[in-house]
Amino acid sequence: MENTFALLLPVLIVQFILLVTALMSCIRAEHTLGPKWLWIIIIVCVSIIGPVLFFVAGKRRDR
Template structure:
């Protein structure tokens, strides 16, 4: 598979969604108190950055505690 075979009309939106989820996740993590996250914040930074889309989804589904 070469670079010419890649369909950028499919890949580009996925990359944009991944980048947006990562930024939103990191901003939310930065603003959230440590008591409202499951686990250390530094660990979630690595999961979000290295986990691609799944890392961000994991943070939003598992890593956040409810504020109430």
């Protein structure tokens, strides 16, 4: 049991950091591709894939 927890702890830490970073980025972004409330739900509910999706497809890049 301790071995399993030791293996999962780094993954959980990375997931938490990614979640917080994506939420802060979404909240601070002036424009997103789609409504912000929907991106926040995706980031929170879709685990690791949600924040990655936001960074890849959700942030609008003004050039």
